[in-house]
Each structure stands twice: as C-alpha cells, then as structure tokens.
Amino acid sequence: MRWARILGQRFRSLFQRSTVDRELEQELEIHLAQLTREYRESGMPEAEARLAARRAFGGEALTREECREKRGTGWMEDAGKDLNYAARMMAKSPAFTLTAVLSLALGVGANTAIFSFMKKVIFELLPVREAEQIVKVSRKNMLMADMNAFNYPLFRDFQNAKDLPFDGFIASTSFGRSTLLTESGAEPVQGDFVSGNFFEVLGVRPALGRLFTSDDDVKPDGHPVVVLSYNFWQRRFGGDAAILNRVIRINNFPFTVIGVSAQDFDGMDPGSSPDYRVTFSMEPSLAGGPTGQSSLPQRGSWWISVYGRLKRGVSYERAGDMLQPLLMRSFELAGQGKPMTDFRRKVLATERMFVEQAAQGGGGFRQRYERAIWVLMGMVGAVLLLACVNVAHLLLARASAREHEFSVRRSLGAGRGRLVRQLLTESMLLAVGGGAVGLLVAKGFSRMLLGLLVSDRAHSTLNASLDGAVLTFNFAIAVVAGLAFGMIPVLRASAGKQMDSLRGTRAGSARRMIGRKLMVSVQIALSLVLLAGAGLFLRTLSSLKGIDPGFRTSGIIQMSLNPAGYTTERTTAFYREIVERIRALPGVQGVVASRQRVVSNSSWGSGIRVAGFTTREGDRGPNRDAIGPGYFSVLGLPLVAGREFTAQDTATAAKVAIVNESFARFYFGGESALGKLIGPGGKEDPDITIVGVVKDSKYRSLREDVTRFWYVPVEQVPTFRGGTLILRTSGNQAQVINGVRATVAAADRNIALFDIKTVESQINENFSMERLLAMLSAMFGGVAALLAGTGLFGVLAYSVTQRTREIGIRMALGARPAQAAWTILREVGWFTALGLAAGLGLALACGQFVGKMLFGVKPNDSATLVAACIGIAVVALAAGLVPARRAAGVEASVALRTE
C-alpha cells in the first residue's frame, strides 16, 4: 500500500505541480502569520512584529526549494526541460534533424520490415493449444535424410497403438488443385485432407460453426463435410455466415459446409493457407474417381504428413524409438509376398523414425525462406549500423560546433552529468523520431517485399501489418541505436577540457579525428560487404537467366486442369476434343496435353526396366512424363532420332516411348536407342518400344542438372486425368486464354483452369527469391556506399577546416597546392584501405553463409570482390576530391590571418 501512496505523491508532484506549490506557499504563509501574531500578542507594534517574525522565520525561498527537492521529481522536471531544449535545438537546424531522422528511419524501418517477416515465418509459434508440445514425425534412411511422408494405414497404427508417449497424432496432406463449382462456373481451389482429430488435437477453435471430430473420419466416402479456412471464407464468400450448412460442390462432389476455422490458423505451414479442408475419409471420391485407386488402404503410398502432440517430459529420441517398431511392421506388411532385392533390404535396415519439434509449424514455406530472411536481416542490420555511424558523424560535427556552448555551460556550473543528460536527451529525441518515421518506411518496405516474395497472393496470409511485438522491436532498436550513436559525442563532451574551447585553441582535435576516421573505415568495410553481396546475387540472377532450358520459352503458356471423376475413355475423348478446338483458335500455333507442367518444380519419378540392363544399386531412376501428339514441336524441342508421338499412338496401339539423349546414353551407350524395349519398374518384362530420341532439356527447374527422361503417350496411361495444356501462341495472349476458357467450359462447365502462366513468368517466379535478394542487396549496397561516401566527405571537409592553419604554414614555407591536396588524399587512401581490408575479411566470412543460395558464382568470386573494391574506391575518391581541392586552394596569408 505504501508504494501506491508514494506513487500517488510523485504523480501529484509531477502533474499538479502548481497546486502543490500553492499549497506549500499557503502552509508557509500560515506559519509566518502565526509567528507574527505571537510577537504582536507579546506587545510589539504591528510593523515591528512582522519584521521580527520574518527574521525568526528565516529564508523562505530556501525552504521552498528544499521542500520541492524532497518531492524527488526534480530529475523528471529536468528531463522535461532537456526535452524542450532539445526540440528547440532540432527545430533550429532542420537540415541536420532531417538527415539524421531519415537515415535512422531508413535503417530502423528496413529492420522492422524484415523482422515482421522473420517473426511470422521463423519465430512465431503455431496459434494452437500448447504449441511447444507439437512435434513433426519423420523418417530417414541411407538415401533420404528427412521424409515427413507416411502411408495412411501406418498413421492409423500410430493412432491405435497403446502406450505411446503422445497425446494424439494428426495427419494432413495437400491434394492440391480441385474445382469448386458454382452457378457462375468452375473455380480453381486448393484443399487439404486432414485427419478427423486434426483440430481437436491442435486445439484450434472455429470462427463459425463447428470443426471436424474423429466421428467425421470413419467410413470411406461417408462424411461429405467441409471446413473452410478463414482466408477463403473472407475472400470467396465475403465472410457471410449464411454459408453455414450450405452445400458446395468440390470436384463435382457435394459437401456440406460445417464451419470455418480460426482466423489466425493457417495450418502446419504458416504463411499460406489452403481454401478448405475435408477429412481423409473423402479421399476415394475426391482424388480417386471411379477408376482411380484410393491411396487410403495402400501401405506402399507414402503421401501424408504426420504430426503429434508429445507428452511432457518425453525426449524426442525416446519418442522416435517407440515409433520405430510400427514403421518396421508397416514395411513387413507392405512387402508381403513380394521379392525383395538385397539393396532394398539394405535400405530398409537403415530406416529410422524420429521426431522433431514443430512448435512453429513444419512446412516448406519456412524452409524455403528462412535462409533468405536471415541474409536480409544481416543486410538491414549492416545498413542500420551504417546509418548509426552517419548520425554519429553528424552529432560529432555538431558537438564540435557546440563546444563553445558546452564550455560556457560548464563554467557556469552545469554538472558533467547534467550535460551528458542533455546530450542523451537529444539523441533519444532523434531516435524516437527516427523510429516513428521508420514505421512508415517499414510499412512501405514490407509491402514491397510481399509483392516480390509471394507469387500466390490468394493463399498467402502474410501481411504487412505491424503488431505489438513489431512495434516494440522497432522502437527498441531505434532507442538502442540512439544510445549507441548518442554515447559518442557524450564521451567526447565529458572528456573535453572546457578551458581549451573557451580560449579558442584547437589542441587535441587532431587526435579526436582518428575516432571519426575509424568510423569511416567501418562504414567502408560494411559497404564493401553489402556491395560484394549485391554483386554475387546479381551474378546469380544473371547466370540463372542465362540458362538455356533447351526449348523455346517465348510464347508458351501452360495451364492445369483436372477432369476428376472421368472414366479413362471419357478423359481421352475430352482431351482430344479440347486440343482440337483450341488448335483452331486464332493466335494458337500449337497445343498439346501432358501430365506435368515444365519448369514448375514437379516431376513424376519412375522406376525403370531396360531389357538387358541391370540397374546399379541405389540408382534414383529417370523421370517420366505422359505427353500428347506433337509435344516436342510445340515446345520447340528438336528430335535427334526417330519420331514424335502421333494421334495413332492410342490405348490400343503398340506401346511406345520417346527418351532423351541422357537416357539413351546412360542405358545404351553408343548404340542406337531406337527399337529398344523398356518398361516401368516392378513389371517383369519391358514391353514398350522406343520410337524416338529427343534432345536434352531442363524439366523441373532451370537450376537442375539434366536428368534421364522418358516419355509415353497420354492415351497409353490409363490413370491419366489431371494434366496440363501447353500452348504456343503468337499475338494477344489474353485473347487466347479467354478462348481456351470458353472452349473448356463448352466441353464441360465443371472443369476449372488453374495457374494459367507463360513459361517466362513461371521462370521469373521460380527466381523470385534470387531476384529479391539481388534487388535488395543492390539497393542496400548503393545506400551503404552513399552513406560511407557522405561520412568520408564530412570527415575530410572537417579535417581540412581544422588543418587550414597547418596547411597555410606549409604553403608559406613553399609547399605546392598539389602537395596539400595529396596530404588529404593520402588520408583517404589509408582509411579506405583499412576499411577495404576489414571488409574483404568480413565478406569472405559471410560468403560461406550465402554459398548455398548462389548459382554459377562462388562466394569468394574474385572478380566480384575486386569490382566491389573498385566501386568503393571510386566513391571514396569522389568524396575526397572536393576537400582535397579545397586544401589545394588554401591561401597562406588568409589561413594565417584567420587564427
């Protein structure tokens, strides 16, 4: 209770100061009046009594002052005065204030923007109950280090096993592109399969209606209910609560909307959110179709991600060990009755279960961006440091100008602490100003980052909002920065001898300049690191852009579609029909259907059997695609031998394949591949005849090495449903796309087109991170060089002013102007060289960290480093030129007269 009373008192003294002062006055006045009365009553005349009372009373002003002091709020009042004074000082020199606040705002804002991403992508816990218990369940073997992929029966085994140290297992998997049917047509949407207990185990609450329970995930195809994500509910249905209990059609299958998941819950991969979730029970109808196979009962399909809630106090090692027997048993059940190669047995022996913490989620989004975000954080950290050094330069220059002011104040009795407080107040005011403007910078900057980084805007839940933690971070670094650069002039001011300045001598200033020049060296070092980074990332981007994909990219558009639920016959007829009609559209030079998209990071791995060839142990095998007639001429990929697939390569015709050069060379060496027999892995007798060899090309991404590849006709793949249309166009692409939409809708209005993109924009998208890094590092590198240049210029200009007298004397003694200029340039040389040396070391050290993100250039690439050094040297020279000329122009007589 006492502290409350004390706090109340302080509050009163601070904010009701005039009342408190008035009360004190009254109190003292009463005392004086009583004293006077006493004297009067003892018989003194009125005037005399008053005088006597005054005498006895003593110094009233002193008492009043002492009482005020006892209030213990003096320092706050001082702070108020300091603040007032600091604000006035800043208003008086707007150029200084603006420069300082803006450079600080730039540094702080950039850091805040990156931090807000970092927080969302790296640090933030999943918005679920006791997130720290959530673990990712994974397996590894001698071939693969980390696989979060399991078969569905094994997941059920986990759930049903007794005595496992888990409070539940959950599973989810994306089933990607699906079609939402509405009155207006078919729309592409993205969905996830989840286990019925998904929301229960995580402790996620509904924003509307209810979420799944285990009862919604029992009978195959028995639970046509769907939970929408908040993002999708808002985006597609405008947050209309009437959506509840309505029936929506997904892949032409009716689902009842039972609820909407919580707003902040994206899923296990924060940053992007699927549109809806259904339980695994609905997989047969949604993904399988009438002839397609359901993956649910298959122990050979490793397609779902498993997470668990680990009981408290259980180590990850123990948890993994306890899951191990279930994994081994699943392999046994899967392999029953099938022969097993020695190699397979060897791989199986190294299969291990392990769990790892997944409190922040465990998705690819984070893996993809984590390193880039750290690199960006490093860059903006360096920029902030540079900005701080620049502000310190400014403050130092000002401190020199204010030396006289401080000396006067000190000789008038201002304590050292009082002056320090004054200086710190000024720095803090700058810091807070910089922080405030920095918020605006952060806002704009994170918008820009979002635009560059996120290609799938619709499903992204990243936003440029600034929450409490980000605000705190922003002002915390602003204040730390303020303290850091604020301390420098403080140390100087408190060390300075007042008399020197009052006398007007400039002794000691030469020594002090060393600190400032070292600061310039630091700036040069940091700028070099940023410039070198910019060079590396720019070269990476240009090497990536220079990659020859092997086919002609211009004018090619890809789009995906999924006629789920079609029979094989209907699928064949459908594709034949739309390809025929699209080919007739104006602006279309060629069109073909295929299973895969090119340069989209997706592939269809396959085992292979080649007649007369024994595959080496552990060989990953080639990749494969199913393609329509004329595929290679549409892509502009030349055939080396044989023929393309034609309309005659139907389901009933002889089985044929086309292979690429790498494939032919690998399996047949010098022999011709034509006429050789191959087949998918597992089958006994290869029965597919190679009819063509095509030139090598990039397939999944431009970064990859060319892989062995084989192609089969789409019509000879009975499971072919969802696929890609590849068009070569000339002229207006928008018009062509509209034509394709209309054509597909005319064939079946329930089929949606997904991801309609030109190959060129697809490639650009694939390089979005590299482009982002190249752009930002170039930008920051430029800013850094500019900051270092201005810093250097300021120091040299000041140095010339300081040394005018010395230069004047030298001139008088016969030195030539060139020699005077040389003195200055030599100085530039020294400190630039020092900065460059330090910067090179730093750049090489940082290079190790970004090595993995580069392409076509080594982190210690000498050309890049030399170019960066030259860049800095040019900036330094430019900054040194004007001061050097000024030094050369010093007139001996004038210089000596001014002293």
Added chain:
Amino acid sequence: MGKPSELIQGTVDLLILKTIAKQPMHGWGIAKRIEALSDEVLSVGQGSLYPALHRLEQQGWIAAEWKDSDLGRNAKFYGLTREGRKQLEKELTSWRRLSGAVQLVIERG
C-alpha cells in the same frame, strides 16, 4: 531563558512522527507542540520542519489533508499512516537504544 537548542539532524523525523501520533496536526501546531513538550528546550524551525514534513509525506509515512483549523482558516493537517506508525515504532526503538548507550557512556565514563 536560553535560546532553544537546534536539533540533531535525523531526530526531527522522530519528533514529528511522535508528535502527530495521537492526532493529525498542522505544521505550526507541530512546531509549537514540540517546543511546549520539551519545556521550550527544543525548537524546530520552519527551515527544517517543512522539508521534513514533505520528505515524510513523499516516503508515505504521513499523509496530509486540508481541514478547518483553530487558526481561523484552512490548514494542512499531517497524520500518521499505518506504515508511518510502524516506522515510528522502529525509530523509537533505535532512539532508545542510542540514547541508552549514550547515557551509559556518560555514567560509566
């Protein structure tokens, strides 16, 4: 009658706390009461009285209130808070120990 002795620094707090222990008093009253109780030996001048009162108030030992007074006008009355009462006990104990010790030295010396 000799001049009243100036007080040792630090005992003022004790005297003030003790004086207002029975009932809240204003500054003038406190000064007068200390003089009266000490047979006019001790005098607390305003120069030490008011700063002491303000310090004790800031420390939360005493609380003030403006009330009608015997002086014919409103005056600021200081009274002990609960914590102030405890503080008074503490200061009394230490004072007794101190004065007892001084006494001993004088008697035995």
